[in-house]
Amino acid sequence: MDVKFLFLIPTLNSSVNLKNLLNSLRCQTYQNWRILFVDGNSKTKHQKWLEKTCSKDNRLSWVKQEGRKGIYPAMNYGFKEVKNNEWLLFWGSDDYATNKNMLERLKNKIIKLNKNEKKIEIIFAKASYINDKKRIVRSSKFNFIFNYKFSLFLGNCPPHQATLLGPRAIKLVNNFSNNYFLASDLDYFCRLSLHKSLNFYFYDSDIVYMGIGGISQRKNKERFIEVLNIYRKYFGFLFFMPYILRYLLRFYSLIINFRLW
Numbered sequence: 001m002d003v004k005f006l007f008l009i010p011t012l013n014s015s016v017n018l019k020n021l022l023n024s025l026r027c028q029t030y031q032n033w034r035i036l037f038v039d040g041n042s043k044t045k046h047q048k049w050l051e052k053t054c055s056k057d058n059r060l061s062w063v064k065q066e067g068r069k070g071i072y073p074a075m076n077y078g079f080k081e082v083k084n085n086e087w088l089l090f091w092g093s094d095d096y097a098t099n100k101n102m103l104e105r106l107k108n109k110i111i112k113l114n115k116n117e118k119k120i121e122i123i124f125a126k127a128s129y130i131n132d133k134k135r136i137v138r139s140s141k142f143n144f145i146f147n148y149k150f151s152l153f154l155g156n157c158p159p160h161q162a163t164l165l166g167p168r169a170i171k172l173v174n175n176f177s178n179n180y181f182l183a184s185d186l187d188y189f190c191r192l193s194l195h196k197s198l199n200f201y202f203y204d205s206d207i208v209y210m211g212i213g214g215i216s217q218r219k220n221k222e223r224f225i226e227v228l229n230i231y232r233k234y235f236g237f238l239f240f241m242p243y244i245l246r247y248l249l250r251f252y253s254l255i256i257n258f259r260l261w
Contacts, residue, residue, distance in 0.1 A: 003107040005033040005106075006083070007034070007035045008091075015046050015050070021095060025097060029101050037063075072177070073176075087123075095208050095210045106203070127208045128206050129211075130210070139206075149193040153238070163189075173188060182222055
């Protein structure tokens with residue numbers, strides 16, 4: 001089985017951070033991957049860097065983002081460009097792989113899982129937020145309890161950077177909604193829960209380190225409102241349960257990691 005990976009990376013004047021991401025993939029023991037950079041109207045210097053970098057490696061390509069700007073419209077390019085045999089991942093410019101064996105292990109796991117009759121279509125792995133000193137500030141993973149939708153109801157949400165979407169999952173839900181600027185990934189995962197035939201696997205290892213201070217973390221008020229509206233859409237009058245539990249879980253994660261420092 002030929003396992004391939006496509007990384008969709010939105011960029012905006014972020015060439016300095018992208019060097020860490022590229023180095024972490026180029027040193028992988030498994031090299032069957034490619035990257036599509038989607039640039040959101042960066043300055044000429046950054047676009048020239050993208051053009052030069054991509055010209056030196058045929059696994060790299062980039063496009064200028066057309067139409068509506070923002071992280072999620074940029075990420076939607078991944079659904080358009082992914083090939084039938086690729087697993088799709090969405091990373092940010094300041095994200096990078098946790099170790100050089102990360103893709104090798106994922107590839108082996110996918111091959112092993114798909115030997116069974118029950119084909120796996122989505123893999124939820126773990127991720128960690130790190131600060132400028134390379135210390136883990138908060139861990140992020142999807143805590144599966146009873147079933148997928150019930151887990152979402154309990155305030156759990158997969159980190160989209162640590163989620164691998166297989167071909168069938170991509171066909172069933174193939175876009176991030178333009179109705180949300182900061183929490184469209186939560187809406188995407190809730191829409192996946194409407195397809196009960198999808199098979200999930202929970203991979204209990206970190207695959208990506210994520211930088212802190214992104215736009216969704218700076219605009220907290222707007223994000224809280226979007227999250228509230230999404231939970232109301234999918235859980236009706238019980239929306240307050242996942243909403244409260246979501247932030248209790250995040251606070252608990254911060255406390256745990258603070259104790260480990």
